[in-house]
Amino acid sequence: MTTGTTSVEVRRLSPAAAVIEVHGDITAASEPLLAEAYTRASDDGAKAVVLDFAGLDYMNSGGIGLLVTLLVRSQRQGQRLMAVGLNDHYRQILSLTRLDEAIGIYDSEAAALSAAGA
């Protein structure tokens, strides 16, 4: 599925965890795409949703806002939102915005999975 230069792919990691692979840009314009992917990832009752940013090209403040929206949603649904594959630059941005306190940032899917106990 693509919107402009963005595409996402949902993968089930374990019965209780799913991965959303992000490719391309995350901006305000990615909202419908990411919201829909989040729904699919949560369909089977996943307790943890991992955003894989290894394919991320560009994320702006609109994209940060979008992460906040997903975070609100995950907290409401009692899920854990996690991130892997972030480069140093975007790690720093998540740290500056203190999003990293709410979104667990991990080096690998395996690390995220074990932290989630899922």
Add this chain to the structure above:
Amino acid sequence: MTFIESIRRTVGRGAKTVEPDAEPTVTAVPAASQTAPGPAVDIAPTDPLFAYLQAAPGVVDAERLELESAALAELRAGGVKVIVPLVTQGELIGALYLGPRLSDQDYSTDDRKLLSTLAAQAAPAIRVAQLVREQAVEIQARERLEQEMRVATLIQQQFLPRELPQLHDWQVAAYYGPARAVGGDFYDFIPLPDGRIGIVVGDVTDKGVPAALIMARTQSVLRGEAPRLQSPAKVLERANEILLPEMPARMFVTCLYMILEPETGRVVYANAGHNLPYVRTADEVIELRATGMPLGLLPGMDYPEHEAVLAPGQSVLLYSDGLVEAHDPAGDMFGFPRLKELMAVERPGSDLIDHLLDELHGFVGRGWDQEDDITLVALQRTGGREVALADHDPEHAGERVLLKVSLPGAAGNERLAMDRVAEAIEPLGLEPARFERLKTAVSEAAMNAIEYGSQNDPAIPVEIEAVVVDDDLVVRISDQGLGGPMGEAEEPDIDKKLAGEQKPRGWGLFLIKHMVDAMEVTTHGTGQTVSLILHLKGVDDGSQSVQG
């Protein structure tokens, strides 16, 4: 038994005879002194005797054989009675020619059996000896060639400039890529009085050591004459006179000589049969025309002198044949039109060369055997007096302008703004993390300008400017203020956002402030200018502290 003739090797592919000292010789026991040397006859592969011997089951009686063969006639005339083919693995590699027996009796059945056995054993041994010798000769030739290439490469490297000139307001880049059989390409930068600089790109016809020596000689002549004579026309004229008597037959040198005055961008140049330089202006790519005979061909040559001025932002490319004459696997040439087209895209000096080489490698494909040396010299005027003067803006005097561009205020163009700034400031060599942060800041500021200042209307432009002033890089993003003043935004707070007390969005200004060393907002009429400032000096290690 009588004498046994020397063995000649007849090669299937053509008439090559192994040199006499390589020939295996079989000596018979001479019973008397009348053993005169027999005929040394080569059998051409087209001669019917060749096919006959190749297929013959054993010893062949020369006198009884009925064949329309020149070789056979020659052998018979030379007194050959019996031919013993030497065949191994179906290939005729030679033959023994035997004269009459000393006893004048015919060869007996036993004699023939003995000869057959001898041939069957000798043939493979001789073939092995032939192969070993061929290989030794080949290896020797290859080693000689490789040694020569090493010497040529050494000479070449000795004479190419070790470093590029550092010119204020100019990006200078050069590339020399030798072909396997090193050609005679060269380039040079010659410092001249008053801060001017002589730029040479040349190509000696021929390859290997002779070309490298002529290249070295030409370069030393140019280095000697350039500071003294100053004018490019006079330098080439004089170089031609000096090189003409020294030049080996069928060799000559093409060469373009250009003098650059870095401060004004003025170039004066003359050409001795070399490729015409390309200049990229804001709207097009043009050739700097100049003609003249190559150096070392004819006496008394004149070289017309030409002039041009490179404005800030413009670049010039000097290049040898190797690039434009490279072939792709289908045999098509890279060509001038392709080069001209690639030139048209704005890039700082070193990028242009990288880009050209990338395109070249894409064009020629894998496993390319480079036919000729490739030399590229690119100069881009990055900034200069004219811009500062043209602006007539005392506030911004002393600035070095890296970029000045106006973009349509269309949603999504913040990416374009970011890319343009990134490209323009790349030569500053910012530490990668700082470079990335500035990119994010530029994109956020441009997005604000597009959304508020232009209201996403492509007809309302956003101005972007990148300058170096003192030791700071300043990127200014100016909008038209269509959306009115932006007002003070509340500092975003993740806790408030998660609690629903703030909207999820609204991170733009926060990000900008944290991505650069300083941010200033000024107003002009209804619009505003956001200035993003990065200190270029006195930055500890470039890694900003990471905190909430």
